[in-house]
Structures are given as structure tokens and as C-alpha cells.
Amino acid sequence: MAEHVLVIGGTGMLKDACLALAATGRVVSVVGRDPDRLEAMMMDASAAGNMLSPLQVDYTSTDEFTRAIRTAIERFGPIDTVLAWVRSWASETLPALAREVSAAGRPWRLFHVRGSASGELPAGGSLPDAVPAGGLCAYREIRLGFVREPGGSRWLTDEEICSGVLGAVESDASFVVGVLEPWEERPSA
Numbered sequence: 046m047a048e049h050v051l052v053i054g055g056t057g058m059l060k061d062a063c064l065a066l067a068a069t070g071r072v073v074s075v076v077g078r079d080p081d082r083l084e085a086m087m088m089d090a091s092a093a094g095n096m097l098s099p100l101q102v103d104y105t106s107t108d109e110f111t112r113a114i115r116t117a118i119e120r121f122g123p124i125d126t127v128l129a130w131v132r133s134w135a136s137e138t139l140p141a142l143a144r145e146v147s148a149a150g151r152p153w154r155l156f157h158v159r160g161s162a163s164g165e166l167p168a169g170g171s172l173p174d175a176v177p178a179g180g181l182c183a184y185r186e187i188r189l190g191f192v193r194e195p196g197g198s199r200w201l202t203d204e205e206i207c208s209g210v211l212g213a214v215e216s217d218a219s220f221v222v223g224v225l226e227p228w229e230e231r232p233s234a
């Protein structure tokens with residue numbers, strides 16, 4: 046059975062990463078709210094002969110989000126890999142995700158994409174205490190940094206973010222895209 050990847054928040058800056066994962070033969074389920082963005086992605090994948098399944102749901106509506114994950118599992122089997130780009134204040138989203146994915150009783154991987162100002166990168170990456178995964182989750186953190194250039198610095202492009210995310214997934218490791226230091230040299234806007 047093909048690897049089942051769930052991408053939360055996959056219709057924005059991670060869109061091309063989702064399409065690239067689908068192009069490797071993985072089944073990719075994508076969470077977002079806007080039906081038009083989801084439909085457009087599905088059509089792009091389908092035109093390339095790949096499998097991408099939209100899950101239209103607000104991940105802050107925990108019951109609906111939980112049901113959407115169950116639906117994805119019923120359709121495509123247990124989730125092997127999760128790519129999560131979730132607002133830090135959405136505190137129920139990762140715990141709900143972990144409960145549902147771990148219920149299959151199989152090991153799975155969580156690639157947690159976090160912005161520049163998310164604190165120190167944990168050594169080796171560790172699952173936040175509030176996320177119950179029954180010891181089944183291998184946690185990987187992908188931190189978005191910035192790019193230093195002659196005369197200044199700039200934030201990452203979506204292309205750079207997708208490339209870093211794909212590299213982390215393929216190498217199965219935590220990763221910093223760009224740099225986080227020196228923090229005082231980050232772009233001003």
C-alpha cells in the first residue's frame with residue numbers, strides 16, 4: 046500500500062510540496078478550508094496522474110477535524126506521515142491529530158513546520174508534552190528561518206520552503222530552512 050501522507054495547511058506555501066509528494070506515488074490528503082484552493086490542487090495532481098485527496102475542514106473545529114482524519118484513514122489506510130503547518134494558538138489541533146493517527150497502533154512521523162520566532166530548536170526534535178501519541182510518533186521539526194544576502198536579509202520564498210520541507214521528509218530529519226541566527230539580522234518585515 047502506498048504511503049499515506051496528511052498535510053495540514055497544504056494549500057498555501059506548501060502547495061508545491063504536496064504536489065511533489067503526490068508525484069512520488071504517495072497518497073496525499075490535504076487539509077484546508079477554501080474549497081476552490083483544494084479543488085485546484087486536486088486538479089493539478091490529477092492532471093499529472095497523481096493522487097491528492099482534499100479534506101475541507103477548519104482544523105480549529107476539533108470534532109470536525111477529527112472526523113475528517115477518520116474519513117481519510119477509512120479511504121486510504123493508516124496515516125504514515127503528517128506534515129503540519131498549524132497556527133501556534135490552535136492548541137487542540139496537534140493533540141487531536143495525534144490521538145486519531147496513533148489509534149491505528151502503528152508508528153508514524155510528524156513533520157512540524159514552525160515559523161522563525163518559535164523558540165529554540167529542540168536537540169533532536171521532541172514531541173510537545175501536550176501531544177499524546179502513545180510512543181508511536183517520530184517527531185521532526187522544520188523551522189522556517191530567513192536568508193542572509195549581501196547588504197541585508199530576506200524571508201524565505203515558498204519555493205525555498207517547499208524544497209526544505211521535501212528534503213526533511215526524504216532524509217527523515219529535523220531541519221532549519223535558511224538560518225535563524227543571528228536573529229537580530231532577520232528581515233525587518
Ligand SMILES: NC(=O)c1ccc[n+]([C@@H]2O[C@H](COP(=O)([O-])OP(=O)(O)OC[C@H]3O[C@@H](n4cnc5c(N)ncnc54)[C@H](OP(=O)(O)O)[C@@H]3O)[C@@H](O)[C@H]2O)c1
Nearest residue numbers: 054055056057058077078079102103104105160161189190
Ligand atoms: N520565514 C518564516 O518564518 C515564515 C513563517 C511563516 C510564514 N512565512 C511566509 O508567510 C507566507 C504566508 O504564510 P501563511 O501561513 O499565512 O499562509 P499559507 O501557508 O499560504 O496558508 C496557510 C495554510 O493553512 C490553511 N489554514 C489556515 N488556517 C486554517 C484552519 N483554521 N483550518 C484549516 N486550514 C487552515 C490555509 O488554507 P485555507 O486558507 O483554505 O484554510 C493554507 O493552506 C508564506 O508564504 C511564507 O513565505 C514565513
